[in-house]
């Protein structure tokens with residue numbers, strides 16, 4: 001299984017917190033913005049992906065089958 005991650009990149013404001021807590025999952029551009037609208041990562045990275053989702057103050061990250069709390 002894979003973890004399906006969606007990012008509303010238009011609403012990303014560049015806090016870089018997602019990548020700070022989950023560097024293996026979230027990549028940022030040179031200005032600190034998440035510009036990857038969709039990606040799948042291995043199930044082994046699920047906890048890290050969730051941590052990054054919850055760290056985003058703008059709540060622009062969603063993960064299939066997970067809530068944002």
Ligand code: SF4
Nearest residue numbers: 012013015016018056
């Ligand atoms: S924490 Fe949220 S707002 Fe900040 S860079 Fe990551 S996706 Fe964008």
